[in-house]
Amino acid sequence: MNIVEKCLIESISEAHDLNVHDYVPIIKDPPTAAEFFSNYVSKNSPFILKGGICHWTALSKWSPAYFRETMSEKMVTVAVTPNGYADAVNGDRFVMPEEMEMKFCDFLDSIEEGEDESDVFYIQKQNSNMTSDFPEIIGDIESHINWATDAFGAKPEAVNFWMGQKDAITSMHKDHYENLYAVISGEKTFTLHPPCDRPFIPHKNYKPAKYQKVGETWTIKDLLDSQPVPWIAIDPLNPDLETYPMYKNCKTLTASVKAGDLLYLPAMWFHHVTQTNGTIAVNFWYDMDFDWKYSFYQTLDNLSKSVLGT
Amino acid sequence: MNIVEKCLIESISEAHDLNVHDYVPIIKDPPTAAEFFSNYVSKNSPFILKGGICHWTALSKWSPAYFRETMSEKMVTVAVTPNGYADAVNGDRFVMPEEMEMKFCDFLDSIEEGEDESDVFYIQKQNSNMTSDFPEIIGDIESHINWATDAFGAKPEAVNFWMGQKDAITSMHKDHYENLYAVISGEKTFTLHPPCDRPFIPHKNYKPAKYQKVGETWTIKDLLDSQPVPWIAIDPLNPDLETYPMYKNCKTLTASVKAGDLLYLPAMWFHHVTQTNGTIAVNFWYDMDFDWKYSFYQTLDNLSKSVLGT
Numbered sequence: 001m002n003i004v005e006k007c008l009i010e011s012i013s014e015a016h017d018l019n020v021h022d023y024v025p026i027i028k029d030p031p032t033a034a035e036f037f038s039n040y041v042s043k044n045s046p047f048i049l050k051g052g053i054c055h056w057t058a059l060s061k062w063s064p065a066y067f068r069e070t071m072s073e074k075m076v077t078v079a080v081t082p083n084g085y086a087d088a089v090n091g092d093r094f095v096m097p098e099e100m101e102m103k104f105c106d107f108l109d110s111i112e113e114g115e116d117e118s119d120v121f122y123i124q125k126q127n128s129n130m131t132s133d134f135p136e137i138i139g140d141i142e143s144h145i146n147w148a149t150d151a152f153g154a155k156p157e158a159v160n161f162w163m164g165q166k167d168a169i170t171s172m173h174k175d176h177y178e179n180l181y182a183v184i185s186g187e188k189t190f191t192l193h194p195p196c197d198r199p200f201i202p203h204k205n206y207k208p209a210k211y212q213k214v215g216e217t218w219t220i221k222d223l224l225d226s227q228p229v230p231w232i233a234i235d236p237l238n239p240d241l242e243t244y245p246m247y248k249n250c251k252t253l254t255a256s257v258k259a260g261d262l263l264y265l266p267a268m269w270f271h272h273v274t275q276t277n278g279t280i281a282v283n284f285w286y287d288m289d290f291d292w293k294y295s296f297y298q299t300l301d302n303l304s305k306s307v308l309g310t
Numbered sequence: 311m312n313i314v315e316k317c318l319i320e321s322i323s324e325a326h327d328l329n330v331h332d333y334v335p336i337i338k339d340p341p342t343a344a345e346f347f348s349n350y351v352s353k354n355s356p357f358i359l360k361g362g363i364c365h366w367t368a369l370s371k372w373s374p375a376y377f378r379e380t381m382s383e384k385m386v387t388v389a390v391t392p393n394g395y396a397d398a399v400n401g402d403r404f405v406m407p408e409e410m411e412m413k414f415c416d417f418l419d420s421i422e423e424g425e426d427e428s429d430v431f432y433i434q435k436q437n438s439n440m441t442s443d444f445p446e447i448i449g450d451i452e453s454h455i456n457w458a459t460d461a462f463g464a465k466p467e468a469v470n471f472w473m474g475q476k477d478a479i480t481s482m483h484k485d486h487y488e489n490l491y492a493v494i495s496g497e498k499t500f501t502l503h504p505p506c507d508r509p510f511i512p513h514k515n516y517k518p519a520k521y522q523k524v525g526e527t528w529t530i531k532d533l534l535d536s537q538p539v540p541w542i543a544i545d546p547l548n549p550d551l552e553t554y555p556m557y558k559n560c561k562t563l564t565a566s567v568k569a570g571d572l573l574y575l576p577a578m579w580f581h582h583v584t585q586t587n588g589t590i591a592v593n594f595w596y597d598m599d600f601d602w603k604y605s606f607y608q609t610l611d612n613l614s615k616s617v618l619g620t
Contacts (some may be wrong), residue, residue: 004314005615008609015605034344042352044602196605292354295325295506296606299318306317 004307008199008300009249015196016251019043020308024192024255024263026050033150036264041151041178044266044293046192048255052262053182057138059260062280064108070136072105072123077125081211081301082218084120084167094206094229095220097122098213104157111165111278119213122164128284130159141282145262148286152178166277172201172232172270177285179265183257186279191236192257195268195293198300200249202233202310236272246310268297314617318509318610319559325506326561329353334502334565334573336360339536343460346574351461351488354576356502358565363492368450369570372494372590374418380446382415387435387443391521392528394430394477400466404516404539405530407432408523421475421588428522432474437591440469440592451592455490455572458596462488468596476587482542482580484512487595489575496589500565501546505578505603508610510559512543512620546582556620578607 028049031039040047079086110121123129126241130138144155157177174195181188184214193201205228212221236238239247256287257263265271265286275281286293305308320434336358341349350357363369389396389407396407420431433439440448454465467487484505491498515538522531544550549557567573575581577598585591598604614620 003617004613005611011605011609014608015602018600019602019605038347038352042348042601196602265498290328291352292325292329292506293602295321295329296602296609298324299321299606299609302317302321303314303333307314 002305002308005199005246008303008308009082012168012196012199012249016194018045019045020194020196020251021253025050028242033147036147037151040264041266044195044268046266046269047091048257049264051197051260053141053184054260056141056182056184058077058137058184058282062137063141064112064278066107067137068108071105071134073084074104074136074156074265076100076104076107076123077129078102078107079122079124080213081120082118082213084122084165084169085171086122086124086168087173088169088171089206089231090209090220091105093209093220093222094212094231096208098211101163107163111163120165120167122162122168124162124168124170124189125165126158126160128158128160130161134161137193141182145245145284148180148264148284150177152286154287156286158285160285162281162283164275164278166275168275170271170273172234172236172272174268174270175285176267176288178267178288179263179285181257181265181283182278182281183259183261183263184282185243185259186276186281187259188257188273188275188279188281190265191272192253192255193236193250193270195270195297197250198297198302199308199310201247202244202247203230203272203304205230205232218236232270242287253269268294312618314613315509315556318613318618322506322509322559326504329355330504330506330561331355331563334358334563336418340457342455346457347461350484350574351576354578356563356576356579357574358567359572359574361570363494364570366494367453367491368447368494370594371450372447374588377447378415378418381444382413384414384446386414386417386433387439388412388417388545389430389432389434390523391430392428392523394432394475394479394589395481395608396432396434397483398479398481399541399543400519400530401518402517402520403530403532404541406518408521417473421473422438430475430477432478434472434474434478436470437466438468438470440471442469443590444471450486451492455594457576458488458490458594462596464597466490466596468595470595472589472591473590474585476585478585480581480583482544482546482582484578484580486577486598488577488598489573489595490595491567491573491575491593493569493571493573494590494592495569496568496586496591497569498583498585498589498591500567500573501577501582502563502565502575502576503546503560503580504505505562505580505607506610507538507580508607509614509618510556512554512557513540513614514543515540542580544546578604582600589600
């Protein structure tokens with residue numbers, strides 16, 4: 001084994017021992033802003049606040065029936081794929097979903113058909129669509145998480161609405177945002193690796209492409225004018241350890257976030273997400289601090305690219 | 311240049327841009343515990359609190375005359391060297407001072423003789439000697455820094471008393487403590503590098519030895535039963551850049567701490583210290599958190615030793 005690999009395996013194993021829990025702790029009372037900052041943000045450490053959003057009226061109100069009442073004819077943007085993998089690797093391509101504009105009631109039909117529906121529909125537009133696209137229901141949630149806003153010193157940069165089918169899967173990636181993720185109906189399962197595991201997580205460049213449905217037939221259309229997309233080459237639920245043996249050095253945590261729960265997913269954590277059918281969620285992206293934790297991540301990222309070639 | 315070196319130079323240069331000021335900021339009002347934690351401790355960022363200990367009675371009382379009045383006959387442990395370098399590299403050796411037990415009045419004589427005294431005397435015992443050895447004057451200072459104690463969640467692990475001559479120099483090193491350093495009389499000059507500069511700071515193993523004065527003659531006695539001492543091979547005031555060209559990538563900050571001022575020196579910062587004659591100081595060592603900043607440092611330390619050989 002290469003001396004740099006060996007050194008990083010040892011250093012990151014020590015970092016796991018010092019700074020990564022074996023599981024995502026579940027807390028019952030919301031932290032104060034100061035506790036949240038010093039015990040979680042500053043430590044880049046996730047937690048689930050059990051029942052953290054049970055006081056939102058959305059929790060009792062939001063359902064397909066309520067959405068049919070309030071927004072039946074409303075046009076929404078839906079990511080549609082033949083297999084549930086929007087923004088994910090397929091062979092040597094990074095394939096984006098077909099984005100369809102449809103009536104909310106038609107989207108709800110697809111959810112309610114469940115597994116009888118062969119295409120997979122997911123409202124997953126990450127452009128603060130909760131704030132911009134859903135004035136009818138925005139009053140049913142809090143516009144921000146107050147202790148998080150106090151700790152970060154600013155309101156969220158984006159609030160996103162998510163609703164989709166069972167087979168809609170978010171492939172492993174990371175975000176440069178602090179994330180507070182609230183599940184309102186259903187359940188989401190997050191498979192997580194801490195940012196320090198970067199050297200063990202293989203990245204490759206993929207040809208950008210897009211799913212496209214013509215009549216009843218799905219095709220993949222290459223986006224010839226776009227740059228290659230760097231993406232994670234491994235599926236954490238079915239990892240190819242023969243090709244990527246370093247991946248076994250990752251620390252893996254799993255977080256099951258149920259209706260009423262709030263997950264704090266710290267910035268830069270790698271995450272892969274599955275869900276039960278019809279899951280409804282709202283997440284808050286707060287700006288992250290490009291501090292020493294980020295510099296550590298960047299150093300590992302640079303070493304991974306330049307030295308390990310991963 | 312080696313690819314790992316090149317990658318670390320780029321990554322650390324980016325870390326400097328994001329996380330290291332060009333100078334040590336001077337603030338006038340003490341921070342709250344929360345401000346101290348989030349703006350400085352969490353960012354591993356030093357500052358000087360101008361006049362931060364002006365309310366201590368020590369500031370007006372402590373002087374050679376006052377110490378003669380209160381502690382003239384008291385026995386103290388003094389580090390004595392022929393050149394001012396206690397715990398420092400000399401050729402291929404790491405040389406420790408001769409520790410002499412003497413009356414405080416004799417120590418004060420050496421201070422007041424100033425440059426006429428050829429040996430260099432320094433009270434620098436870092437075993438919480440302020441608390442354990444100086445009950446006569448402990449009431450003249452505060453026993454801890456209240457906003458720091460609140461931020462760290464515990465009283466200091468050690469409180470040290472320092473008094474010595476102009477030529478007493480502390481060679482570059484780092485401590486695994488958070489440090490609050492108060493100057494009561496005179497002035498100390500700290501030459502600083504952030505912890506991320508570890509790959510640029512050459513370390514070597516040295517033969518342990520000790521200064522010993524027999525009659526009027528100084529000798530260096532090897533400590534044959536002791537393990538080699540790893541120490542920093544470069545003098546920041548006169549760096550040998552031909553032998554150690556990577557050192558020029560360091561970010562260097564200088565902090566002049568005058569009587570009445572309090573320096574926050576974050577854990578793991580490399581520091582070299584000089585002083586004016588007769589400088590009196592007290593420092594508080596608080597336990598550090600072995601958090602992501604520490605894991606970053608350890609990763610760089612491991613890479614420096616195993617891959618760069620430095």
